[in-house]
Every structure is written in C-alpha cells, then in structure tokens.
Amino acid sequence: MKFENESYITGEGIYYKGVLRDIKRSKISFQPIYEAFTNSLEAVKIKSKTKTDFKGEIRIRIYSTQNTDESLSFSRLEIEDNGIGFNDEEFNRFVTYKDFTKGFKNLGSGRIQYVHNFDNTKFISKYQSNGDFREREFVVSKDDKFLAKNSITFHKKDKLIFKGESTGTRLIFEGLLDKTKASYHSLNDKILKDHLLKRYVQYFCLNKESLPTIKIEHFIYGEKLSTSYITIKDIPKIDKTTNIDVEYSKLSDDGKNVINVDKSETFTINAYKLNKSFLKENQIKLTSKDEVIENFDIDLQLLTKDEIIDDSHFLFLISSDYLDEKDKNERGEIDIPNYHEFSSNSNVFYEEEIILDLVENQINGAVYELYPEIEKINKVKQLEFEKLKQMFLLSDLEDLNISPNDSDKKILEKFYTAEAKKQAELDANLKHSIDRLNILDTTAEDYSDSLEKEIENIVRVIPLQNKKELTHYVARRKLVLELFALILDRKLSVQNDGSRNKDEALLHNLIFQQSNDSSDKSDLWIINEDFIYFQGISESKLSDLEIDGEKLLRDDLTKEEEEFIRSLGEDRYAKRPDILLFPEEQKCIIIEFKNPSVSVSDHLNQINNYATLLKNFTTSQFNLTTFYGYLIGEKINALDVRTYDADFKDAYNFDYLYRPAKTIANLFNSNQAEGSLYTEVLKYSTLLERAKMRNKTFIEKITNNKQDQV
Structure with missing residues (x-):
C-alpha cells in the first residue's frame, strides 16, 4: 500500500477521539520512551535476521535548556536506531490501530502514548525497497488539526534517496504536554540508563x-x-530459573466456592541476585514481552523488602505467554483478579480465570525452593512475630495474613482490624439475643427452655467481650513492666549516651509523669492498685498544691511559723515531694524516689519531714493527720536501715522493710492531736516483682496458660 505525501492517514471504522478517551495516558512517566525504545530493539532485531554481519546501534539524545535558577527544563528527546526502518509494510502496521501482526506480541497501540504525552512525535526513517533506499517522514499528534481529520498521523513525505545509504529510524519527541512532569525536566543520561x-x-x-x-x-x-552506555558489563546474569504451572479457577455451580479446573498456564521465574547498591530492595515483578511491568507488584511473602543476603537483594522476574496476552492497550497494565474479586463477580460462573492468589502462592513456594537460605530469615521473622504476639497478648486469629514485609505497626493494625470485626459480630449476637427477649411468652410451655437458651447465648458472648478489653488492659501493663526492667538494667539508649544520670527521673516518669495531676492515667498500680483512683500530684511545689481548686497549704502564717518555714536558709514551701496522693479526708500518701545508685538509708527522714510540713501547714479544710510513706530506691541494706531507725521491720513476703507507726509532731498548736505515719522502704526490683505477680495472674486467666515469666 502506497501513502500519499502531505496527507492525514485515517483509519476505517475508527473514531480517534473515542480511542483517545478509552485508552488513557499511562501512569508510567517514561512509557512513551519505553515504547519507542522497544520499537528500536525490534527494528534492530529484524534487520539482524537478514544481515549476518550486522551490528545494531541505538542512540538516545536528551536535550535540555537551563533556567535562570540553574535548574533544567526538558526540550526534546530523540531515539535513533539503524534497524529495518519504516518500509511500507512496517508503516502500514504502525498506522493500523491494534495491528498485532508484527511478531513481537505488540498491541499496535503504543503511538497512543506518544500523542498523550507530546505535542508531536516526528519520525524520519530510511528503509530499503526493491533494492532502492527511501526516506519516509511522518508525525503523530492529537492536535486539533489532526483530530479534525479523524487522524493522529500525518504522512509528510516518502522519497527516493541515494543508494548505499544505511536504514534506520530517528524519532523525535517534542512539546511535553504536561510541563509539570518533573521526571522529564530532571532526566539525564545516567537516570535514563538506570530506568x-x-x-x-x-x-x-x-x-x-x-x-x-x-x-x-x-x-x-x-x-x-x-554520555552513558549500556553494555554487557551492566547486565546481570540470571542466577537461577524454574517453571511453575498455575491452574485456572472457576466458580462452583452453586456459586459458593472457587474450584480449580484441569487447565493451566506455565510461568517462568528468572531469579537475579544483585548487589544492594544496584537493586535497592527485594522484589517480585511480572513481565510482559520481556519488559518489567512497573505498576503491578507480587507480594514477596518469605522475605522482607530490605532484607540483605550475601550483600545482595533478590529480583524475581515472572514471564508467561499468558501475561503477554493479558497486557492492555496502555502497555504494562495487567488485569488478573484476586480471589475476592473473582468470587464476588456474579458474571464469572462459566468463565475460567487465573487467580492472582494462586500465582502469588506458587511463585513464593518456588522462590523458597530456589533459595533455602531464605528459610533462615523466615524463621527469624516468625520468632519476632511470636514475640510480638506474646508482648501484646495477641490471640491466634484465622485469616490474619501477615507478611514478612509488614512492620510491627502494620501487624498490629491487621490484628486490631480483625479483632474489631470479631467484636462487631459479638455485639450483634448479643443484641440479637436481647432483642429476642421481647418475643418470649411466659405462659408458653417452652418458656423456660427458650429463656435458658437466650441466657446461654448472652453468657457465652459477654465473657468474650470482656476478655478482649482485659487483654488490652493487661498487655499495656506488661509493656510498662518490660520498660521498667530495661530502666533498672540500664539498657535504654538514653542511659548510655554519656549524659548525666537520669535513672531516677526515668523511673519517676514511668510510674507517674512529673508535673502531672492525672493519677488515673498513671502507672501507680505498680506500687498499689488503689493508687490510680486517688487524687494526686507529681513533682509540684508545696506552695502551688491545690485539691479541687482549693489551696492545700495556708498563707495566713504566724511570725513563728514564717520563721520556721524560712529557717536554716530554706524555703520549705518550695519543696517538691515526688508524689502526693489524697485517698480521703485527713489522709495523705507520700512517695519518694531515689536514684538506684543512692543509698536509701541516708534519706529515711525525708518523708517524715514532708509529713510534718503537711500536718502543720495544711488548711483546716483538709487537716491531714494520717500519712502513708513509700521510700523507693535500689541501694538498700536491711541492717543499714535498722541502724538508722530500729523501728523498721522486715516484711514476711518480698524484700522490703516497714515501720508500722511514727509520730508526726504538732509543732504550733498543742490542742490538736498529733499525726501518724506508716512507712515502707522498698526496692524498685521488689516493686517490679510484685507487679509481675499481679499481672501474671491476669495473663494466665486470659491465655489459659501458665507462664514462668511475665
């Protein structure tokens, strides 16, 4: 077929405005370049079959301009090859929409990507015909003047040239339609080579x-x-290869199940073990016509994306005639349904399809067999997952699809999502049983049996709901205790960064955040379960203390009282007890923390002093008389404590000392009764063991499991 010069080429039965609407611009920025590069590879390969001494060449030129801020702007891009050129046969294929007779499994729609991305794409091609050499020049575009002729191709000329000329094609992309595409403006030879x-x-x-x-x-x-070159040295070798056969699937006759059929497709897996500097992460990629499909990922189930083995990452490329045939007009757009999509489609009762889930599972199984060393990595990941389950008391849930690529955050999100669905089902069942109470008839013969049945349903659901809440409650406590142990063992990075010792502050803030008055949000339960229910304050000046908006200490001091507060160069109102709690009228709990490296015996009087100040200087509204003190540290020797104060006694259980009572003096008003102070001196490690024992009991109830350690 001959084509007239200076003419628009229209296609019979084709409305190009509709074609351009239906075939979208590819999401892959460089898709037009890939289309043109593929055509050059094919043109060179065709020519090599007819000329034994032929050496193919492809030259790509990127042209940029420089802006005033020294940034670059894309100008044009040329791809030139010395392939067969656009003879009449090749040109006829090019202008025939969806002509796939080229033999390279082409869809004949690549030029659509040219016009979607560039104002015009120019071709200057030299070819041989009947012993003569000719030159053809044409342009493709979706400019209005083209579409007005129902065309996207303008055949400019086809002329005879001197004999002896080489064949080949030069393609020129000009006029980037989306000028905001930063990928083109930053494009250079090194970047394009990498792509x-x-x-x-x-x-x-x-x-x-x-x-x-x-x-x-x-x-x-x-x-x-x-200038950059792609040479044999740049091309990795295939490390291993294998084939898998994936069966087709269909819906069962009742539409309830997906079943396999006696028909399959062969997929080839080519495995590459590449240096981590070249391949940034482990990947499984589908390919079509030997090109990687960029927008379709297969989940690598046995290996995290960033896992490195022998200083390398793995690339698994999957090819199949099936994938080539599934490739869409946009090139690189593959549509393979997953199990859910297939089973929920009412129109597939009689269709047979390859299901993505089967492809993914069989590919991963083959990868596992190709590289047994991955098994070691997988076992480590499984141990980490089991540790996470134990840490957060996660129950075993069916269909919880955990991948090695999932972060701890992602695993927990999946678990709690599944838990939420389970909780919703429990709530629905509970509501259903309660709603059914309305239809019970107390006069019916089966009333007792019906009532008993509904009671059993409710009794069965409520414990499951409570177990979920209790699990979260106990799991949080378990984490707090693990952090407590890390601080005591000085294993936090902040404890080993060379800065000043922060152990006391770390422990204080773990139990009750400093400068905070929300005891209900604290972890005071470590000391005593009841403490989280009391009003309290952490690390605050005595002069600033308020309870329910009322000042705790008096401002109307006598001269004698004022002198005492200021005596010995001190300001006793400015003192900051670590924690004060107020369980009920006239009672106060005083908690003091000491750095684990400090001898606690040197501070036995500190709580006495605080109790004395509170006893003598609180307002009449509070009138504190009964005090409970907890002096907590780690450097404690029972004999040393008793040397300082013989009223302290050893406790029967755990490693701590207690003093049943200490008189708190009434300094300024002899008419008032004196106060009383109960005191415990105990180690952080003792607190930890106490709390572990309490939490252990909860965990055993939840998991129905005996645990040696919590």
Missing part, C-alpha cells in the same frame, strides 16, 4: 549476546554534557 536497565533487565539478559550498542547522551543548549 532502562531495570525495565529491560529480562530482555537484556535473554539477548545479551546480540545486544545492540546503546548510547545515551545529554545535551544542554546543543552542547553535549555527558
């Missing part, structure tokens, strides 16, 4: 011995800035 290597790694490996010379140049204002 081509990753996109065509499969093709390059399979055709390594016959690969054309590939040269990429970057120009600024016409001056060559840099």
Whole structure:
C-alpha cells in the first residue's frame, strides 16, 4: 500500500477521539520512551535476521535548556536506531490501530502514548525497497488539526534517496504536554540508563549476546554534557530459573466456592541476585514481552523488602505467554483478579480465570525452593512475630495474613482490624439475643427452655467481650513492666549516651509523669492498685498544691511559723515531694524516689519531714493527720536501715522493710492531736516483682496458660 505525501492517514471504522478517551495516558512517566525504545530493539532485531554481519546501534539524545535558577527544563528527546526502518509494510502496521501482526506480541497501540504525552512525535526513517533506499517522514499528534481529520498521523513525505545509504529510524519527541512532569525536566543520561536497565533487565539478559550498542547522551543548549552506555558489563546474569504451572479457577455451580479446573498456564521465574547498591530492595515483578511491568507488584511473602543476603537483594522476574496476552492497550497494565474479586463477580460462573492468589502462592513456594537460605530469615521473622504476639497478648486469629514485609505497626493494625470485626459480630449476637427477649411468652410451655437458651447465648458472648478489653488492659501493663526492667538494667539508649544520670527521673516518669495531676492515667498500680483512683500530684511545689481548686497549704502564717518555714536558709514551701496522693479526708500518701545508685538509708527522714510540713501547714479544710510513706530506691541494706531507725521491720513476703507507726509532731498548736505515719522502704526490683505477680495472674486467666515469666 502506497501513502500519499502531505496527507492525514485515517483509519476505517475508527473514531480517534473515542480511542483517545478509552485508552488513557499511562501512569508510567517514561512509557512513551519505553515504547519507542522497544520499537528500536525490534527494528534492530529484524534487520539482524537478514544481515549476518550486522551490528545494531541505538542512540538516545536528551536535550535540555537551563533556567535562570540553574535548574533544567526538558526540550526534546530523540531515539535513533539503524534497524529495518519504516518500509511500507512496517508503516502500514504502525498506522493500523491494534495491528498485532508484527511478531513481537505488540498491541499496535503504543503511538497512543506518544500523542498523550507530546505535542508531536516526528519520525524520519530510511528503509530499503526493491533494492532502492527511501526516506519516509511522518508525525503523530492529537492536535486539533489532526483530530479534525479523524487522524493522529500525518504522512509528510516518502522519497527516493541515494543508494548505499544505511536504514534506520530517528524519532523525535517534542512539546511535553504536561510541563509539570518533573521526571522529564530532571532526566539525564545516567537516570535514563538506570530506568532502562531495570525495565529491560529480562530482555537484556535473554539477548545479551546480540545486544545492540546503546548510547545515551545529554545535551544542554546543543552542547553535549555527558554520555552513558549500556553494555554487557551492566547486565546481570540470571542466577537461577524454574517453571511453575498455575491452574485456572472457576466458580462452583452453586456459586459458593472457587474450584480449580484441569487447565493451566506455565510461568517462568528468572531469579537475579544483585548487589544492594544496584537493586535497592527485594522484589517480585511480572513481565510482559520481556519488559518489567512497573505498576503491578507480587507480594514477596518469605522475605522482607530490605532484607540483605550475601550483600545482595533478590529480583524475581515472572514471564508467561499468558501475561503477554493479558497486557492492555496502555502497555504494562495487567488485569488478573484476586480471589475476592473473582468470587464476588456474579458474571464469572462459566468463565475460567487465573487467580492472582494462586500465582502469588506458587511463585513464593518456588522462590523458597530456589533459595533455602531464605528459610533462615523466615524463621527469624516468625520468632519476632511470636514475640510480638506474646508482648501484646495477641490471640491466634484465622485469616490474619501477615507478611514478612509488614512492620510491627502494620501487624498490629491487621490484628486490631480483625479483632474489631470479631467484636462487631459479638455485639450483634448479643443484641440479637436481647432483642429476642421481647418475643418470649411466659405462659408458653417452652418458656423456660427458650429463656435458658437466650441466657446461654448472652453468657457465652459477654465473657468474650470482656476478655478482649482485659487483654488490652493487661498487655499495656506488661509493656510498662518490660520498660521498667530495661530502666533498672540500664539498657535504654538514653542511659548510655554519656549524659548525666537520669535513672531516677526515668523511673519517676514511668510510674507517674512529673508535673502531672492525672493519677488515673498513671502507672501507680505498680506500687498499689488503689493508687490510680486517688487524687494526686507529681513533682509540684508545696506552695502551688491545690485539691479541687482549693489551696492545700495556708498563707495566713504566724511570725513563728514564717520563721520556721524560712529557717536554716530554706524555703520549705518550695519543696517538691515526688508524689502526693489524697485517698480521703485527713489522709495523705507520700512517695519518694531515689536514684538506684543512692543509698536509701541516708534519706529515711525525708518523708517524715514532708509529713510534718503537711500536718502543720495544711488548711483546716483538709487537716491531714494520717500519712502513708513509700521510700523507693535500689541501694538498700536491711541492717543499714535498722541502724538508722530500729523501728523498721522486715516484711514476711518480698524484700522490703516497714515501720508500722511514727509520730508526726504538732509543732504550733498543742490542742490538736498529733499525726501518724506508716512507712515502707522498698526496692524498685521488689516493686517490679510484685507487679509481675499481679499481672501474671491476669495473663494466665486470659491465655489459659501458665507462664514462668511475665
């Protein structure tokens, strides 16, 4: 077929405005470049079959301009090859929409990506016909003047040229339609080389011995800035290869199940073990026509994306005739339904399909067999998951699809999502049973049996609901205790960074955040379960203390009282007890923390002093008379404590001392009764053991399991 010069080429039965609407612009920025590069590879390969001494060449030129801020702007891009050229046969295929007779499994829709991305794409092609050499020039565009003719191709000329000329094609992309595409403005030879290597790694490996010379140049204002080549040295070798057969699936006759049928497709897995500097993460990628499909990922179930083995990452490229045939018009857009999509589609009762879930599972199984060393990594990940389950008391849930690529956060999100669904079902069952109470008839013969049945349903559901809440409650406490142990063992990074010792502050803030008055949100339960229910304050000046908006200490001091407060150069109202709690009228709990490295015996009087101040200087509204003191540290020797104060006694259980009573003096008003102070001196490690024992009991109830450690 001959084509007239200076003419628009229209297609019979094609309305190009509709075609452009239906075939969207690819989400892959460089898709037009890939289309053109693939055509050049094919043109060179066709020519190599007819000329034994032929050496293919592909040259890519990137042209940029420089802005006033020294940034670059894309100008144009050229791809030139010395392939077969656009003879009449090849050109006829090009202009025939969806012509896939080329033999390379092409869809004939690549030029649609040209017009979606560039104002015009120009071709200057030299070819041989009947012994003569000719040159053809044409342009593709979706400009209005083209579409007005129901065309996207303008055939400019086809003329005879001197004999002896080489064949080949030069393609020129000009006029970037989306000028905001930063990927084009920042494009240079090195970046494009990297993209081509990753996109065509499969093709390059399979055709390594016959690969054309590939040269990429970057120009600024016409001056060559840099050059890159793709050579055999850049192309990795296939490390291992294997085939898998994946069966087709269909819905059962009743539409309730997905079943396999006696029909399958063969998929080839080519495995590459590449240096981590080249391949940034482990991947499984589908390929179509030996090109990597960028927008379709297969989950690598046995290996995290960032796992490194022998200083390398793994790339698994999957190819199949089935994938080539599934490739859409947008090139690289593959549609393979997953199990849920297939089973929920009412129109697939009689259709047979390859299901993505089966493909994914069989690929991962094959990968596992190819590289047994991955098994070791997988076992480590499983141990980490089991540790996470134990830490948060996660129950075993069916269909909880955990991948090695999932972070701890992602695993917990999946678990709590599944738990929420389970909780919703429990709530619905509970509501259903309660609603059914309305229809019970107390006069009916089966009333007792019906009532008993509904009671059993409710009794069965409520414990499950309570167990979930209790699990979260206990799991949080378990984490707090683990953090407590880490602080005592000085294993936090902040304790080993060379800065001043913060152990006391870390322990204080763990139990009750400093400068805080929300005891209900604290972890005072470590000391005593009841303490979280009392009003309290952590690390606050005595002069600033308020309870229910009322000042705790008096301002109307006598001269004698004022002198005492200021005596010995002190300001006793400015003192800051670590924690004060007020369980009920006239009672106060005083808690003092000491750095684990400090001898507690040196501070036995501190709580006495605080109790004395509170006894003598609180307002009449509070009138504190009964005090409970807890002096907590780690450096404690029972004999040393009793040397300082013989009223302290050893407790029968755990490692702590207590003093049943200490008189708190009434300093300024002899008419008032004196106060009383109960005191315990105990170690942080003792607190930890006490709390562990309490939490252990809860965990055993939840897990129905005896645990040696909590």
